[in-house]
Amino acid sequence: MLHRLIAPVLASAIALPAVALDLGAMTEAERELFRAEVRAYLMDNPQVIMDAVQVLQTREAEAKARADLDLVADNTDELFNDGYSWVGGNPDGDIVLVEFLDYRCGYCRRAHDEVAQLLETDGNIKLIVKEFPILGEQSVLASRWAVATKQVAGDDAYKDMNDALMTFPGDFTVPALRRVAETFGLDADAIEARMDAPEVTEEINKTRALAQKMQITGTPTFVMQDELLRGYLPLDAMLALVDNKRS
Incomplete structure (x- = not known):
């Protein structure tokens, strides 16, 4: 060499x-x-x-x-139009940001507030969330609960649950997750019953398959428009990238 x-x-x-x-x-x-x-x-x-x-x-x-x-x-449709991932921010935004996340990932938790600030500051960004639990059984449990919440109670309930799980201070257990659901007035029995449904498994497995095709092995991983961004990005870096994409 x-x-x-x-x-x-x-x-x-x-x-x-x-x-x-x-x-x-x-x-x-x-x-x-x-x-x-x-x-x-x-x-x-x-x-x-x-x-x-x-x-x-x-x-x-x-x-x-x-x-x-x-x-x-090569994976545009699955990234931006999979038909099941939660969509937040401005659905008609001129910039699309996709995030692969794990609720037990420290950098995902750190990025969560900054992504929220990005959406609030800009107002013209569409966010797509991909549930990608890779840090053990508790991560899988939390993602199953979040996906089940979306399928049972809708997008607004998912947003509340996503925010809560990203800031949850303890271990993820079914009793703990039930308490979170009840805090929002959700039907914890229905969500728990849905957790192991084939539809929940299919959604998580599809995201895992997409991540494998895209050689994504860690969280958070972002896709902004045409660019794959591996790892945590602070707010100022994300704002600079948005400006760059628009220019």
């Missing part, structure tokens, strides 16, 4: 014949000369290695960004 990174620089710097840079074609004497020249050059110019590594990292990051753009383009 080192030879691949610095060979072009060394070729001009030490004026070796082009054929000499093919290590397999060198004689033993040429290889020893090359090694000595490499060592001498790097000792005099150690920054060359760091410069070459930085170029390689930049190219890899650019390639990853291009690949992520392709992932979004």
